[in-house]
Amino acid sequence: MKKRIVGCDAAKTIAMFFVVMLHYSFYTRYYSNGLAGTVVTVMCTVCVPLFFAVNGALLLPRPLDVSKHYHKTLNIIIIVIAWKIIASMFFVFVDRSHPVTFKDFLIFLLGGNFGEYSSGYFWFMNALISVYLIFPIVKLVFDAKNQVAINTLLAVLFGFTVGKDTLILLFQMLGTVAHHDFASVLSPIGDYFVFGKYGYVLLYFLVGGLIGEYLVKRQEGRKWVCNLLACVSSKGKIVAGIVICYIATLLIQRYQHVVNGTSLTVDNGYWLLPTFIAVLLILFALGKASFSDHCARFFYFTGANTFGVYMLHMAGLICLSKVQELSVFQVMGTMNSVALTIANVGLCICVYVVCLGISVLLRKIPYLRVLFSL
Template sequence: MRPRERLVYLDLIKVVAIYLVCFYHFNDLPTDVLANPSFFTYLNYAVKGMASAGVPLFFMVNGALMLNRSYNLRKHIHKIIMICILTVVWGILTLAILIPINGDSYTPVQFAKALIEWKMFRINHLWFLQTLVCLYILFPLIKEIYDKDDKGPLYFFFGTAFLLTFGNVLLSNIANTAEWVMKVNYLEKNYNFFNKFNVFNGFYAFSIVYFILGGWLQAKLQDNRFRRPGSPVLTGIILTALIVLLGYGIIMSQSNGEVFDTVFDGYDTLMTLIVTAGLFILSSRYKQGKSPRLSKGMEVIGSNTLGIYFIHVIVGWFTLPYYKLLPFSTNLLANLIYGAAVLILSLGVVLLLKKIPVVKLLFRL
């Protein structure tokens, strides 16, 4: 792949990813399947589960772009440092801007504590960038084995990462389902069955699997060495995985007495892995010449996803109270549209801010 080649379907994947993130973080959908187990509640819960593919798609795109081209170690280290700086700066800015919007109040010590602990429902979304830093630190090693003619080391590393993340969670899925059947509850959510043998315990290491898978799929697709299943087959596989994820979410909700988050707690499940890979392959069918205007629009969004990721939290918290005043705010279609509105508004803010000489540096890596 040429270093500066821009593939429109990767932009499409990034558009889908950032939309799912906006939709997940800001909506007014009734999804309490315990308090109100109606058909529409289950439907809302199922649709919301689709957002579990949002962040993993970003990891896959990163792998697709980084693993299939050369890199400069000095520039790579500089990028790691810049991500760390931007994460901290945006943590401070977001906390400060949300004070008047959400009526928050901090002493200097409390503000510092909120930043250090990445306060929930304020700046905890920045976990993605923290995980990206971990990935980028490992990248030179991953790239080294990825480029080798002998794929044994790559398969070993990928297989180990898969076993200790998705494999471990699969064991938890089975154990939790068995507990639900037997009406006992010894484990809560996921358990580390590999204990101290799990070298990947400590950060969201499932990202490694998505990262390498994205690179591998991209290489196969570019060289036409991957026979893509037909769209109906792929759609069927994706829907099946989402239904299984829904079923597991219901089981976990009933077992633990609280609604299970199939999005955040679904990232490292086989179901979400299948959905994410399926969407990646499905999106790769989109070709540049189909609609130049649409392709250009996706390129604009795709090249600004980092800025949208930073800004959407502020836009979302500012608009959500007003959105909830609408009589149809709990309607599924309205929430899907509201997610798109948060995305577009965030994009508009980013494009305006990037016109300011110094401020634009806050959106650049």
């Protein structure tokens, strides 16, 4: 059990750094739009799906206390509202780049964006709360002795998210070659999906739970999961699988760049098949990996502060963007793509470390520590 928790902390740490790196590329002044920068940002496509898979791996195999679960969910909602108020104050009094109204503030509290500010990162918490609200139902399906229930749910979720959007991408590629719009044929299919835009989140949560169950119970887990994971049990196969998924995602990005002008990111990247497979392989690999005592302590430390880093990182990036107005940073504008990318990775590490340090310090202050307790 201890090894599994360390593996999940490692996954959370990697996912959090990738979130910072991805947002860094969009919200700071100097970033390479060339291939070198894209090679780095495409790696970040697994960030949010990995977070949800880790949540599923930690929660679904455990016994459920419904009363405690909804008490925790209520605490999450209150803490997120508090962070939205803090973020609003930061945007209005520190950033000051866009005008906002009280209506914008109310929309922000209810789950929307705060006017034109870079507040979209809160969508992750909205999605997590959505999953937590229906978690007892998901847990009931997960624990059902009749495997038809969970298999059906997985099939529906996969078919309408990863399956549908991967198929649309393939049709788009075919249409590019044939000069015909094939992808639009599949557009009405989404009308049949009852789970809405967060369906893929629930898919990662469920599959993460199955991996977590396997890591705890091994051969006592579900037979088809054991057989599937046994196929990639060696480190070589796992690494090869992750590399192949990454190359496939990079090629997809290059295609979208040529056809749609997409830069640095992957359209619908969170719910494409290469991302889906890579996330499962990463979680499985880290879950079964052996860690030294020093590594275990490091990942426990960083994993315990993931929420604080997530809530602080956008303010850190905005502050860095303002600092980059100084003349000392203008030399970054003269760097080639590779050198600029290396410099940006270094600055991203600095933002991550600073946010981590602030999170650790504020967790030690009475009353404030509750804001970092998730």
